[in-house]
Amino acid sequence: MSIIDDENVRIPIGPQHPALKEPTSFSVALRGEKIESIQVKIGYNHRGIEKGCEQRTYIQDMYLLERICGICSHAHSTCFIQAVEEIAGLVVPRRALYIRTLVGELERIHSHLLWLGVAGHEVGFDTLLMYTWRDREIVMDLLAELTGNRVNYGINTIGGVRRDITTDQSQRILKAVDVLEEQTKYYIQVAFEETTLIQRLSGVGTLSRDDAMRLGAVGPTARASGINFDVRKDDPYAAYGELDFKAVSDDHNDIYGRTIVRLGELMETYSIIRQVLKNLPDGPIAVRAPRRIPAGEAVSRYEAPRGEDLHYVKSNGTENPERVKVRAPTLANTQAISKMLEDRYLADLPIVVAAIDPCFSCTDRAAEIINLDSGKNNIMNWDQLRTYSIDWYKNRGIAFK
Amino acid sequence: MIEALFAILIFPGFVFLSAISMFAEYFDRKLYARLQNRVGPPWYQPLADFIKLLAKHEVVPEEADKNMFKMAPIFALAATVTAFLYIPLWRTNALYFFQGDLVVILYLLTLPTMTFFLGGWYSRSIYATIGAIRSITQLFAYEIPLLLAILAPALLANTWSLSGIVAYYNQHPYYWLINSIAFFVSIIALMGKLERVPFDSPEAETEIVAGSFTEYSGRFLAYFRMAIDCEVVVGASLIAAIFMPFGFNTLPFIAFIIYLLKIFFIISLLALFRTVFARLRIDQMIIFCWRWVAPVAFAQILINLILKGTVLH
Numbered sequence: 001m002s003i004i005d006d007e008n009v010r011i012p013i014g015p016q017h018p019a020l021k022e023p024t025s026f027s028v029a030l031r032g033e034k035i036e037s038i039q040v041k042i043g044y045n046h047r048g049i050e051k052g053c054e055q056r057t058y059i060q061d062m063y064l065l066e067r068i069c070g071i072c073s074h075a076h077s078t079c080f081i082q083a084v085e086e087i088a089g090l091v092v093p094r095r096a097l098y099i100r101t102l103v104g105e106l107e108r109i110h111s112h113l114l115w116l117g118v119a120g121h122e123v124g125f126d127t128l129l130m131y132t133w134r135d136r137e138i139v140m141d142l143l144a145e146l147t148g149n150r151v152n153y154g155i156n157t158i159g160g161v162r163r164d165i166t167t168d169q170s171q172r173i174l175k176a177v178d179v180l181e182e183q184t185k186y187y188i189q190v191a192f193e194e195t196t197l198i199q200r201l202s203g204v205g206t207l208s209r210d211d212a213m214r215l216g217a218v219g220p221t222a223r224a225s226g227i228n229f230d231v232r233k234d235d236p237y238a239a240y241g242e243l244d245f246k247a248v249s250d251d252h253n254d255i256y257g258r259t260i261v262r263l264g265e266l267m268e269t270y271s272i273i274r275q276v277l278k279n280l281p282d283g284p285i286a287v288r289a290p291r292r293i294p295a296g297e298a299v300s301r302y303e304a305p306r307g308e309d310l311h312y313v314k315s316n317g318t319e320n321p322e323r324v325k326v327r328a329p330t331l332a333n334t335q336a337i338s339k340m341l342e343d344r345y346l347a348d349l350p351i352v353v354a355a356i357d358p359c360f361s362c363t364d365r366a367a368e369i370i371n372l373d374s375g376k377n378n379i380m381n382w383d384q385l386r387t388y389s390i391d392w393y394k395n396r397g398i399a400f401k
Numbered sequence: 402m403i404e405a406l407f408a409i410l411i412f413p414g415f416v417f418l419s420a421i422s423m424f425a426e427y428f429d430r431k432l433y434a435r436l437q438n439r440v441g442p443p444w445y446q447p448l449a450d451f452i453k454l455l456a457k458h459e460v461v462p463e464e465a466d467k468n469m470f471k472m473a474p475i476f477a478l479a480a481t482v483t484a485f486l487y488i489p490l491w492r493t494n495a496l497y498f499f500q501g502d503l504v505v506i507l508y509l510l511t512l513p514t515m516t517f518f519l520g521g522w523y524s525r526s527i528y529a530t531i532g533a534i535r536s537i538t539q540l541f542a543y544e545i546p547l548l549l550a551i552l553a554p555a556l557l558a559n560t561w562s563l564s565g566i567v568a569y570y571n572q573h574p575y576y577w578l579i580n581s582i583a584f585f586v587s588i589i590a591l592m593g594k595l596e597r598v599p600f601d602s603p604e605a606e607t608e609i610v611a612g613s614f615t616e617y618s619g620r621f622l623a624y625f626r627m628a629i630d631c632e633v634v635v636g637a638s639l640i641a642a643i644f645m646p647f648g649f650n651t652l653p654f655i656a657f658i659i660y661l662l663k664i665f666f667i668i669s670l671l672a673l674f675r676t677v678f679a680r681l682r683i684d685q686m687i688i689f690c691w692r693w694v695a696p697v698a699f700a701q702i703l704i705n706l707i708l709k710g711t712v713l714h
Contacts, residue, residue, distance in 0.1 A: 011527050019607035030531075033683060122607050124598050124680025130437035196599050196679040346531070347682040350607040 008036050011346075015044050019122065019350040024360040026349065033345045038338050045361040053324040058084055058158060058293055061321065065311075066152050068326065069362040071114060073152045074100075074107045075304035076311070076326070076362075081158050082237060083300035083313040084321075088158070088293045094239070094281045096160035101239040102173075102276045103147065103155055105269045109180060110139045111305035112262045112269075115357045116187060119259065122350040123200040128190070135183045138176050145169065160286025170277045177270050184266045191259050201256040205340040205352040208253055215335040219307020220265065221356050223249040224257035231303035243275050255355040291319055304329055306357045328362035408496055409486060418485050422630035423447045428665060429633070429672050436676040447630070451623050459619025466523040473520030474617070474624035480512035481631040488638045489567045491656035493649050498564035503555060506563060506639065507548060513632055514540050514594065517603070520625070521613025532612025535603040535683050536596070542690035543593030543600070549698035550586040553705045554643050557713070563642060570646035577646050579708060583701040584644040588670060589694055591636045593686070595629065597671060599678035600686050633671070637664040 008029040015023040023044035029036040049068060053061045066077040078100055085092060113136040120128025140150045147153035147163060155161050191197065207217065212225035222229060230247035232240040248264035250257040297314040307329030314323040333356040340352050380388065393399075408414055426447040434441030461470055487502045487509075489495040495502075514536055521533030555561060557576065558569035570577045593600040596612075604612035611617075617625060641663035648659035681689065 009527065009531075011531070018610055120679070124601060124605060124607070125678070126598075127437050127676050128679075130439055134438055194677075194679070196681060199681065199685055200679050345682055345684065347602060347605065347608055 013349060019353070020360075021118075022358075022360040024358075026353070028346065028349065030346055033347070035341050035344055035346060035349065038341050038349075040334060040337055042334065042360055042364055045364040047361070047364070050324050050326060050365060053321060055320065057291070057319045058321060061324065062156060062158065063154065065324070065326070066154065066156075068328065069359055070151050071111050071359065072107060072304040072306060072309070072362075074103050074155070075302050075309050076328075077154075077156045078104065078238070079300050079302035079304075079309050079311040080313065080324070081156050082302070083298040083311050084158055084293060084315075085289075086298040086300065087296040087313065087315050088289060090159050090287055090289055092160055093284045093287060095164075095283045096285045097239045098276050098280050099161045099163075099165055099285065100156065101243070102165070102273060103143070103153060104238065105272050105276070106139055106143055106146070106173075107153075108269050108305045109266060110136050110143070111357070112266050113139070115262060115305075115354075116259070118354050118357075119201075119255075119351060120197075122354045123197065125194075125197060125200075128187075128197075131183075132187065135180060138180060142173055142176055145172070157286055157289075159289035160284070162286070164285050165280070170280070173273065174277060177273050181267070181270045184263060184270075188263050188267075191256075191263060198256065200351065201254070201259060202252075203254055203256075204344065204348050205255045205258075205355055206253050207336055207340050209251075211339055212336065215339060216332050217307075217336045217356075218329050218332045219304070219357075220258050220261045221307065221333050221336065223247065224261045225253050226251040229308075231301045231308050235301055237300075237302065239276065242279070243272055245272050245275075255351060258355050292317060293319075293321070306330060306359060307332060326365065328359065330356065330359045330363040331365075334358070334363065413490055413496065414486060415482050418482060418631055418634060419627065422627070422634045423451070425634050425637075425664070425668055426630045429668055429675075432669055432672040433675055436672070451627065454618075454623035454626070455620055457619040459621055460616075462524055462526065462616050464525040465616065466525075469519055469523040470616075471621060473516040473523070474621045474628060477513040477516040477520075477628035478624050478631065480509045480516075481628050481635050484509035485631070485635050485638065487563060488635065489564050489642050490638060491649065491653065491660040493568045493571050493646075494564045498562055500565070501561045503551065503561050503563050503566070507551065510594065510632070510635065510639070511540070511544065513628055516628075517596075517613045517625075520617070521615075524613075524616035526616045528609040528611070528615045529613050531609050532603050532615065535609075536613055538683055539593055539596070539600065539603055539686060542687040543590040543694075546586050546690055546694040546698045547590035547594070549695065549702060550583040550590065551639075551643060553583045553698070553701040554580045556702065557705045557709055563639075567642055567646045567649070571649050574647065576713075577644060579705065580644055580701065582697060582704070584640070586694055586698045586701065587640050587644065588667070588674075589690075591640065591667075592671060592674060593690070594636060595633060595671070598675045599681045601680055602683045602686060605680060633668060634664060637667040637671075640667055 008031055010027060010029050013026040013028055014020050015025045025041040025044065027039040049064060052064055056064060062077050062081055065080045066073045068076045113132045117129040117132035120126065120132070143153060144150045146165060146169060147155040155163055207221070207225050209226045212222050212227055217225065226249060228247055228249040233247045245268050248261050248268060250260050252260065293315040295315055295317040297312070300311045302309045309329055310327040312325040313321055316322040337353060337356065341349060344352065410416065427442065427444050430446070431441040461467055484506050486496045487498060487506050518533045518537045521529040521536065555566055557579065558566040560566055560569065596603050604614065614622060614625060641660065645663050649656055
């Protein structure tokens with residue numbers, strides 16, 4: 001690909017670029033500082049997780065799926081086991097549901113604070129990054145204390161949770177939540193008052209309500225465009241049906257709106273955590289789950305910090321699932337990026353991409369293989385691949401029986 | 402002869418400037434870190450960075466114009482160091498001065514930006530090219546307000562020599578307070594010149610990697626960074642000389658301390674602005690400079706002309 005075609009300068013953002021924390025590629029055609037067109041290409045980080053799930057038992061799959069994302073790991077593992085529990089017909093104890101909710105909300109705090117910092121960094125406001133990531137440590141420490149890990153908590157198990165929570169711990173959580181609430185109020189003040197920040201966020205990355213609907217945006221991206229949809233509210237799972245909270249939405253339609261939505265969600269989250277700890281029911285934390293899950297299929301939805309996460313599980317009566325399908329929220333939001341960047345400046349690209357809170361590694365389930373010489377799409381099925389690998393080793397003197 | 406060489410190369414010339422600019426970088430980074438609730442680097446970090454870069458293998462892109470690519474950092478450094486010789490530091494007279502040296506200083510301080518442009522343009526990398534164009538676009542936004550801001554005090558002093566300006570304000574104490582507006586204009590222009598937040602879009606990391614410096618490595622990057630460090634001190638000294646012309650009539654040692662306090666005050670202002678602002682887009686930066694900063698600088702000139710014609714007649 002030549003760098004200059006006709007009058008446009010084509011600049012590659014990614015797969016390796018300081019603005020991107022994960023490999024993905026944006027090919028941007030520029031006229032001066034203005035973006036003429038943009039091509040988004042994902043598929044640099046295909047890890048074959050869905051295939052891997054079919055070769056592992058359900059409990060192993062839970063740990064594998066937890067590793068889809070380093071930030072919303074609890075979202076993926078909960079979403080998966082909800083589907084499995086539905087097929088197996090398990091009734092999860094209420095205490096377990098409350099603990100799942102608690103960890104999920106703590107995870108939301110850490111994800112949203114992380115996002116705020118990244119957004120600050122993308123517009124060159126590193127001070128915000130340093131402050132939010134400092135405060136994020138508070139919630140990371142809480143998660144480590146509750147579950148044993150800072151990320152990939154491993155607190156879920158099929159039929160409940162693995163660790164109980166003590167009164168001592170809930171006291172500490174309440175104290176930490178008070179501190180975080182104070183800090184969040186300060187960030188809300190910064191977001192409303194800091195002129196350069198408002199200039200960089202306001203009116204940038206506009207996505208109208210209709211476009212958000214049409215392109216299937218989810219989570220804070222959709223809610224900032226006036227679509228008041230939140231799985232926690234509209235299709236309650238875990239303990240959300242018993243809790244009192246509201247889905248935060250906004251009609252700014254731009255990145256400023258997305259910031260307000262996320263900050264508002266943080267405030268709601270603090271209230272949810274307080275309610276969970278106040279109403280925490282007594283009882284067991286898990287029921288015994290069978291190793292073999294009866295044949296059936298289920299779809300499960302979960303409101304991850306980035307939006308609606310969707311898992312489909314099909315079982316065939318053995319220890320391993322027959323098919324697992326994951327739709328991470330970023331995939332739904334990626335479609336909107338080119339729309340948001342229409343007629344914008346190059347300088348807006350990093351923050352527009354960051355504003356959907358992308359997690360490209362979570363999203364990558366597709367790999368496109370193109371032979372650059374012939375332009376052909378060479379795809380092998382499993383048997384061809386196996387034969388190919390055996391031949392490859394045979395040619396090098398390693399024989400397979 | 403030997404005395405002149407000593408003055409140019411060692412004190413208060415090149416070696417002194419290098420040392421103080423290294424310390425200024427440390428001071429800036431440490432203050433920035435402390436304001437962001439971080440620990441920050443140890444005092445020898447800028448020197449360690451410089452030595453490390455000198456020892457590194459340098460890569461010159463195949464497509465780059467080799468000579469321009471290699472010469473740009475050296476020109477940047479030479480221009481900055483030369484400008485330093487014409488600025489009065491802790492005496493009312495600079496090392497060298499003549500009628501009209503103010504224009505020469507401003508010209509010499511424009512050269513580093515030109516070398517950023519040339520170095521970026523000739524390295525032929527797409528990120529460097531965009532960074533180079535942004536550098537030169539930004540130059541048009543801040544250079545005029547800077548010139549206007551420095552013109553105002555010169556009008557009042559009725560001289561085109563920087564040493565003359567300092568001598569005038571030294572004779573008329575507290576007149577420098579009149580130029581307070583121009584002081585802030587020149588601080589803003591200096592932020593633009595040094596390509597610092599909020600005006601760092603020419604080297605915006607998240608968009609164009611490192612702008613003009615994307616392809617630079619090793620020795621050449623070290624010289625560029627040193628030139629920028631020196632530019633901070635030279636720019637601060639220029640503003641200190643024009644807008645804070647006091648404290649010259651004491652013992653040389655005390656005057657020297659006062660000079661250091663002045664430039665570190667300006668550097669801490671720069672660090673503070675770096676902490677509290679987000680990066681502006683290049684179009685926002687230009688609109689800001691032309692719509693607000695330049696008219697304000699004109700207002701200062703108007704005030705000075707009126708005062709000169711009436712009260713200070």
